[in-house]
Amino acid sequence: MAKKKPMKIATIGGGSSYTPELVEGFINRYDELPIKELWLVDIEEGKEKLETVGNLAKRMFKKANLPVEVHLTFDRRKALKDADFVTTQFRVGLLDARAKDERIPLKYGVLGQETNGPGGLFKGLRTIPVILEIVSEMQELCPDAWLVNFTNPAGMVTEAVLRHSDFRKVVGLCNVPIGMEMGIAKLLDVEHSRVRIDFAGLNHMIYGLDIYVDGESVKDEVIELMTDPDNTNFVKNIEGQEWEPAFIRSLNALPCPYHNYYYKRPETLKKTMESAEKEGTRAEVVQRLEKDLFELYKDENLNIRPPQLQERGGAYYSDAAVRLITSIYNDKGDIQPVNTMNNGAIASIPNDSAVEVSSIITKDGPKPITVGDIPIAARGLVQQIKSFERIASEAAVEGSYDKAVLALTINPLVSSDVLAKQIVDEMLEAHKDYLPKFFNR
Amino acid sequence: MAKKKPMKIATIGGGSSYTPELVEGFINRYDELPIKELWLVDIEEGKEKLETVGNLAKRMFKKANLPVEVHLTFDRRKALKDADFVTTQFRVGLLDARAKDERIPLKYGVLGQETNGPGGLFKGLRTIPVILEIVSEMQELCPDAWLVNFTNPAGMVTEAVLRHSDFRKVVGLCNVPIGMEMGIAKLLDVEHSRVRIDFAGLNHMIYGLDIYVDGESVKDEVIELMTDPDNTNFVKNIEGQEWEPAFIRSLNALPCPYHNYYYKRPETLKKTMESAEKEGTRAEVVQRLEKDLFELYKDENLNIRPPQLQERGGAYYSDAAVRLITSIYNDKGDIQPVNTMNNGAIASIPNDSAVEVSSIITKDGPKPITVGDIPIAARGLVQQIKSFERIASEAAVEGSYDKAVLALTINPLVSSDVLAKQIVDEMLEAHKDYLPKFFNR
Amino acid sequence: MAKKKPMKIATIGGGSSYTPELVEGFINRYDELPIKELWLVDIEEGKEKLETVGNLAKRMFKKANLPVEVHLTFDRRKALKDADFVTTQFRVGLLDARAKDERIPLKYGVLGQETNGPGGLFKGLRTIPVILEIVSEMQELCPDAWLVNFTNPAGMVTEAVLRHSDFRKVVGLCNVPIGMEMGIAKLLDVEHSRVRIDFAGLNHMIYGLDIYVDGESVKDEVIELMTDPDNTNFVKNIEGQEWEPAFIRSLNALPCPYHNYYYKRPETLKKTMESAEKEGTRAEVVQRLEKDLFELYKDENLNIRPPQLQERGGAYYSDAAVRLITSIYNDKGDIQPVNTMNNGAIASIPNDSAVEVSSIITKDGPKPITVGDIPIAARGLVQQIKSFERIASEAAVEGSYDKAVLALTINPLVSSDVLAKQIVDEMLEAHKDYLPKFFNR
Amino acid sequence: MAKKKPMKIATIGGGSSYTPELVEGFINRYDELPIKELWLVDIEEGKEKLETVGNLAKRMFKKANLPVEVHLTFDRRKALKDADFVTTQFRVGLLDARAKDERIPLKYGVLGQETNGPGGLFKGLRTIPVILEIVSEMQELCPDAWLVNFTNPAGMVTEAVLRHSDFRKVVGLCNVPIGMEMGIAKLLDVEHSRVRIDFAGLNHMIYGLDIYVDGESVKDEVIELMTDPDNTNFVKNIEGQEWEPAFIRSLNALPCPYHNYYYKRPETLKKTMESAEKEGTRAEVVQRLEKDLFELYKDENLNIRPPQLQERGGAYYSDAAVRLITSIYNDKGDIQPVNTMNNGAIASIPNDSAVEVSSIITKDGPKPITVGDIPIAARGLVQQIKSFERIASEAAVEGSYDKAVLALTINPLVSSDVLAKQIVDEMLEAHKDYLPKFFNR
Ligand SMILES: [Mn+2]
Numbered sequence A, B, C, D: 001m002a003k004k005k006p007m008k009i010a011t012i013g014g015g016s017s018y019t020p021e022l023v024e025g026f027i028n029r030y031d032e033l034p035i036k037e038l039w040l041v042d043i044e045e046g047k048e049k050l051e052t053v054g055n056l057a058k059r060m061f062k063k064a065n066l067p068v069e070v071h072l073t074f075d076r077r078k079a080l081k082d083a084d085f086v087t088t089q090f091r092v093g094l095l096d097a098r099a100k101d102e103r104i105p106l107k108y109g110v111l112g113q114e115t116n117g118p119g120g121l122f123k124g125l126r127t128i129p130v131i132l133e134i135v136s137e138m139q140e141l142c143p144d145a146w147l148v149n150f151t152n153p154a155g156m157v158t159e160a161v162l163r164h165s166d167f168r169k170v171v172g173l174c175n176v177p178i179g180m181e182m183g184i185a186k187l188l189d190v191e192h193s194r195v196r197i198d199f200a201g202l203n204h205m206i207y208g209l210d211i212y213v214d215g216e217s218v219k220d221e222v223i224e225l226m227t228d229p230d231n232t233n234f235v236k237n238i239e240g241q242e243w244e245p246a247f248i249r250s251l252n253a254l255p256c257p258y259h260n261y262y263y264k265r266p267e268t269l270k271k272t273m274e275s276a277e278k279e280g281t282r283a284e285v286v287q288r289l290e291k292d293l294f295e296l297y298k299d300e301n302l303n304i305r306p307p308q309l310q311e312r313g314g315a316y317y318s319d320a321a322v323r324l325i326t327s328i329y330n331d332k333g334d335i336q337p338v339n340t341m342n343n344g345a346i347a348s349i350p351n352d353s354a355v356e357v358s359s360i361i362t363k364d365g366p367k368p369i370t371v372g373d374i375p376i377a378a379r380g381l382v383q384q385i386k387s388f389e390r391i392a393s394e395a396a397v398e399g400s401y402d403k404a405v406l407a408l409t410i411n412p413l414v415s416s417d418v419l420a421k422q423i424v425d426e427m428l429e430a431h432k433d434y435l436p437k438f439f440n441r
């Protein structure tokens, strides 16, 4: 029943191009979330970006006329000390590493993507040891703070924290659910605020089990619209929703865009190969976009989030983070989809594993709403990705070559022990500098 | 506590080339299993084969000097009346249908196989309604009899009986576990009888969780041998065991030969395409083998199971059946791997689903031995195939096009709603005559 | 997305003395819950009471200046037709039956109480068949309506509806949780609205697993206060909270007042016997109270809920009902403790059983918030009462003497097959008129 | 695949009056179980008994003409060193402590018994720390040995080892299941070897879920006989089986004699009080019996187990132990009821808790046969005793007064926090010398 104290936020990876959205989020919700200090932490190699973004942040708060102090630092411990919330948005190895995650698998006829398949595995191997370090520092320096993670692969990272530390104040976030809600709002031509979806599954493998407008289920209508051959606009415009009518009717749930990798594996592989050929992988595209963005950010007259940031991808991530922090801080009891401990919400997933599921957000953290179970047809894939996440987490923590090969072999985008071994061999070498557990033993 | 009465066995699909092995099994175990009547049932189109096989069976019992009556009939109800055990080994659509199951998927770059992927789906769609008819007749004509099914896909068929009937006296059988035991015996150069494996998983997706010789675990030694680069003989000789050492060490369980389809998907697809090209699909090969076999069977001087039957594939199936029947009949309490209701044996599979698991065989049927759970790395794939089996069973029972497409989409050999639809469309048409639920509505 | 239509409420047992509280609730929340028709249904024997209460209800709505029509009827089907919500507060056999429920067990040295032990069993046996009739009529006459049940034993009744009908729009209610919150508010001297408790368990066997003020856990402080020997006021004033400090500290949860029957069995039995001796059983006391209340209700000048109703017991029941209806109607998404299907909320209770648990209230009904599990020490008792409820429900539905004896034998207030049989024999005879399933066969 | 080496058995509490039965068991099964050394360990206070029993053992092996060395020692570590099997049959505080366990609760109107209620709690508090010491020594001195425990309370002890150590080679034993089989054999007038019961539950709370003769279920006949009013002989003769017909028919399972404490609580309490009054508590009776037994044992001409030992109670305990050891040693794969880790056998008990359940006995230990679940009516009581066992184990390990009070409060023989506290206070004092965790802190 303590009086609310002035808040301190620490953002690891603060030099990220996303930061202006985060700052905008804090500005928009300042009434409910009166933060006092925002600490942007980054590594020395990112000094220039950190300063560029940090100065923009300062200009934004100033323009909004809010007394928020922005601190820039390379000293993570200083930033964590007594923080109330810690957000993580760092990228080990930067976009160069992502480019490798995307490029290398394609050589083996396997999808190259940031959070799925080999790319997801190696992003996890690079990221998990760092997250566990942060968690350990938090336990020492700010044990009551919440860790709001949106560093990918957010599901695997949350699983790793739950299984390989005794820290429990962790929430993983994604912008996919919010995007699905907005897609439905658009499809039905209603305001976003009137749409609610019962979400359940894993990060980047989430299903909408029911869909409501003003509390009434509209799932049947949505599925009808999604399978209407005349509804060509919708089919063309909403990425990842061009599902075979027979499939979507019998699945009877709303897949997420990442389901394309699993329910349209060969087609998506082909598309990815073509666009990697034509315009480069996504990392390569983003590298170009980011260069332009940082040019913009440097403009001393800029004091708002520039609209061009939307094109970067990842829109609404930071908004989701600020929305979550606000609800925890104010014990709001509203419903948000987050990555948290299952605790019985989904029957076929162990209670102590991470799931992404609609939860009540309280000061005591997210409390999942019971789902019962996801549809029979979806259980296998979800369990398979969960198995992958668990084995991959173990590989990351132990620096285990064998488990890295096992994780890739059971990944449904690979399904080959021979390819798994070859890909692991090449990618280990490529990411050597960021995998001390595997090399410095 | 009733006195044991003379036994009647009914074998559906009695004209099969396998029958001599079955007869041999009955002969070998006659001391323990004094059958009085063996009823071989088949359809009129199979008249010639039925008579050929039936006559051979009669000669075999005569040569063995056993008073067993062999009855040949097209009247299934007559055969079922008061039977003690019913075995099923029929094939809806015969080997022609199997050839289509194997050929058509290859056109779409998808594995063509009898019990996996599209072939498994369509074999299930053709078989399940017939099995449910048989079950319904058994409930009327021989309610105390056990149904010993070795018609494939045996896992899906068992699942269908458990979920879509209230008949519980069903056991599904396979020769894969016995083959794995024999492979281990050979690898370790010990007698088969000294080897025991803790089996758990699904039909054609079974894992050896531990391996014993004389009751002592030898799993570590086996895995070492399997991953020994110098043990080339083994690697060359035992089909499906040439696993990447890193994979097999971290899986820490013995996969079955069918795991090649899932842990070596691209490689096995390639091999299957090549051999379909070169020597025809397996069905096409078997059609030739069977022709020769039936020529042999016709020889009036033949009164034993001819050794050539071994090459047909499916060896030990019938032996497994007779071994099971003997243990049920005599309440033996020995351990056999069978397809039965899970009942808690495997934690991550619903209690009321079919699993293939080491079980105690009693007069009251098989009682699974608790496993706890299969390894984390294996749970996803197992649950995925279980999801596939359940959706496929529903499709079969309901004649549902949508569910057939869904089942194929979630099958890890397909993973594409687009391909699933195309394959279902072509295969439905190809098997039209054997899918009345889909066409006569 | 349909427009909200004018609402019709049907209240079964409308002639109850509680009705004025219900009416007051509708008046207080009229802004959010614009009911148009309130149908009070009762049986012909209750004609006088129904009219007395009905007239008071009309005067109350009139005084509040609200255009709500009050209909009085003996025709339940007419009341149910197109209703939006159905509330049940009837009492089969009236207070006379309750007096027998309380008196007879005492003769056998067993606690006599309305919802626990033999009284709870027989109240269930009388009530469940009627509830199932109502449910069946609702499925015909108002299939979209919600059944808000506060007829006791509310947990057993909810279990019976979930297991013995296919109707799912049922919620059971109790005033115990709200009472616990108010007790805590008083203990801590904060406003009720600032207190939140994580409730989990069964009806009349609910535990407060955590306690928050403004979202921060205060459980440790509460337990300290509850075990403080100097805090005599609290100990004296809050019924059922005088727990042994060692017990409550290690239980580490807040029991409810009904836990006295199970954690202070001999003491509570003794107290109940003494007060039955001195002032009569609770039913006998209430009968006197009700007589006075109905005198009051007849006063044509009375147009509010008279304050004397509070002493009747059962305060806040009706308020809980109106609060629930309001949240369902408006898709509020607030948290309320209700009896609903477990669905994974409590790990050690089957997913398809009824539990009482904090739930999010939506237009689609209550969705339990995951609990994980109740404390180890509480699981046994909770499972025992759940077993009792399930066997008792089956006894009620089947009219099974054997199951009635079994239910009482396993009830922890009885624990004797000999006493169970004797009590069942005497109580069956005593309640003969209200147990057609047991006698008219 | 190692060659069988000569066996060493260590028996803790070797000076017990039971030992001659154990020795007889080793003699009878010597062909299968060629033990070389039997080490009888006891405490110095028990020197005389140890020598008496040890000398009898030597005479018995000599008479049987078997080359088994009997070693007597107070040095437990020496006895454990390189042992193959360790059996435990010690009694902390001897029969004096048991007499207190039986006497003290009666003063509070609570059942006094060795393994149930307060007596069971305090026997556990005295025994568990010693067992955990032994386990720890075994991990050092004979890590491959199996611990075969028949020190009571065997269920709680097994639970404690599973939860409070990482030692897994423990099995708990009881003679109740074998007694139930023999009772059924007698009732049906068939040989014991033809009877099989599917056992499931907890130690001293085990149910026979099905009953077979020659593999055919005879449960219905047994229940009919048990509820036949004319079958007075049976009812009179088989202790604990005089159940109310209505109860036993609807329970539809065979309870064990200890169920009298829970399903006939008041009657059994009364009987116990009367016989404590008349002939002393059971401990007091046994003390007299043991005195006579040890006189017999001293007779240098005695070289067999004297028939009088049967009256001591506990018959077949040692036989069960030798039967178990023989099956482990020989990897027999036969079915025996033992206390072991649940592992999914009983659905409503956590997988990692101890249960008593029919299991396959292999060299790798017992593997439970799946039960599915115990009957609904039994789940609550079983879970309640399991909760009691878990809290009591924690109390024992932590020396926690609060948890001791909690354990007794939730025990269905107490059900009162007030009595629980009073009984704990008096019994702690009475057993002070054997509860160092509670006093030496
Ligand atoms: Mn994401």
Ligand SMILES: [Mn+2]
Residues within 6 Å of the ligand: B154, B173, B174, B175, B176, B204
């Ligand atoms: Mn097979």
Ligand SMILES: [Mn+2]
Residues within 6 Å of the ligand: C152, C154, C173, C174, C175, C176, C204
């Ligand atoms: Mn209530």
Ligand SMILES: [Mn+2]
Residues within 6 Å of the ligand: D152, D154, D173, D174, D175, D176, D204
């Ligand atoms: Mn015992």
